[in-house]
Amino acid sequence: MVQKGVKIEAPSGKLGVLIPGLGAVSTTFIAGVEAVKKKIAKPIGSLTQMGTIRLGKRTDKRVPSIREFVPLANIEDLVFGGWDIYNDNCFESASNAGVLDKSLLEAVRPEIEKIRPMKAVFSQDYVKRLQGPNVKTGKNKMELAEQVMEDIEQFRKVNNLSRLVMIWCGSTEIFLKSEAVHATVASFEQGMRDNDPAIAPSMVYAYAAISQGIPFANGAPNLTIDIPALMQLAQEKNVPLCGKDFKTGQTLMKTILAPGLKARMLGLNGWFSTNILGNRDGEVLDDPESFKTKEESKLSVLDQMLQPELYPELYKDFTHKVRIHYYPPRGDNKEGWDNIDIFGWLGYPMQIKINFLCRDSILAAPIVLDLVLFLDLAQRCGMRGIQEWLSFYFKSPMCAVGLYPEHDLFIQLMKLKNTLRYLRGEDLITHLGMEYYD
DSSP: OOOOTTTOOOOOOOOEEEEEESSHHHHHHHHHHHHTTTTTTTTTTHHHHHOOOOSSSSGOOOOOBBHHHHHHOOOOEEEEEESSSOOHHHHHHHHTTOSOOHHHHHHHHHHTTTOOOEEOOOOOTTTTTTSOOOBBBSSSSSHHHHHHHHHHHHHHHHHTEEEEEEEEESSSOOOOOOOOOSSSHHHHHHHHHHTTTTTTTHHHHHHHHHHTOOEEEEEEOOOTOOSHHHHHHHHTTTOEEEEEOOOOOOHHHHHHHHHHHHHHTEEEEEEEHHHHEOOOHHHTTTTTHHHHHHHHHHHHHHHHHHTTOOOOOHHHHOEEEEEEEOGGGGGTTEEEEEEEEEEEEEGOOEEEEEEOOOHHHHHHHHHHHHHHHHHHHHTTTTTOOOOOGGGGSSSSEEEEOOOOOOOOOOHHHHHHHHHHHHTOOOOOOOOGGGGGGG
């Protein structure tokens, strides 16, 4: 365990950001960072860029910005690269995604047009609705992992990078469960040589990154790093990990609203959620096997927050349904509807209805930025393995075996900020406050 007030290595030099999947989320992130660098836009939604942190007592009035309090990499030092199954450069991909205005994209065109995707590790066995020409070939998955490692090393050398972070922004893969091949590093490596079908492309990228000591974040609900073999490898290589599934639209609303219902001891009969979206993510999730992976991630949230085993009279038998519909005209502008049937004093029923017209990639881009900067910080602090303090950013947060994941957004934020306080040797904030009234 990292000690309180640990000496943190300075973020000197350039930080490489490697992204499997140069689609809507990643190009919105990259173009957005370049726009912020040029001071033509603001990093709204980014805790690292816009957030503050209270230190000490309320009466001390010590509230620095987070980026002043902890030594984060400067966004001026970020260098971007990635892989994709399509040949489009970052400007072309961002234009096709249709998330950002043409005028903004033109303003950063010189910076993002030169970012061309490397050939991707991809198989339609895992993402059935997509197919592209820019794909690696090899005799087995180990050879593909070695090709990814070569890409990483070339990217490091060409850009004269001091450090790297990899963040999965690729599509949702089919639903997989942990199997024997995932049990140890040795069995996993043999499985790659044997082309074991239980090893998905995202795992190949993760193995390549972790093997080279590079922190890895999983932005999709895929199994990916949530297996013993890659956890073991991360411990051996001193690599921090986090995941999974960026918490953006409908689930963000659930982790804001459900804790409020529970705090007031209001009961829940049912929560019906449906979405329409038309981007590449929607197309992928139109396949039942990929949707199964996403559904598992979305459905787990309410059970783990409301704890029906502790509050059976309020939450024991509530119905939770999630639907996602691919609707091309909507593009990246996802719309989510929630019908929530609750009950209060003496069991009297009430309803809440939410209609969230959100922009998926606009909500995800600042998450990507924060995870890149915080994972880099974690590695410079000597932290390794699962970074549960980054649960704030995920629908299905990873945690140690035997623990339940914490989904409550406000507890997650407290955990994140207390981790930063701990790293800097400051007192943790409990909000007890009795000393003010002595």
